[in-house]
Amino acid sequence: MADIDVKQLTGRIDTVLDILVAGDYQSAIRNLEILKAELQQLETAGQDGLSGQPKTPWEV
Numbered sequence: 001m002a003d004i005d006v007k008q009l010t011g012r013i014d015t016v017l018d019i020l021v022a023g024d025y026q027s028a029i030r031n032l033e034i035l036k037a038e039l040q041q042l043e044t045a046g047q048d049g050l051s052g053q054p055k056t057p058w059e060v
Contacts, residue, residue, distance in 0.1 A: 004042065 012035055019028040 004039075 012031075016028050016031050016035070019031065
């Protein structure tokens with residue numbers, strides 16, 4: 001699996017938690033699905049990882 005930026009990952013998880021606390025469950029679910037897809041893509045891409053990946057839009 002490619003290197004994962006732990007700070008970025010924890011920040012994104014914190015964002016989802018903030019969205020959940022605010023009560024916007026649909027947005028939180030969509031953001032988790034985006035994160036899941038990106039992590040799966042990292043696993044299949046091997047060492048290419050985050051460096052070549054464009055940022056995905058996050059819903060707030």
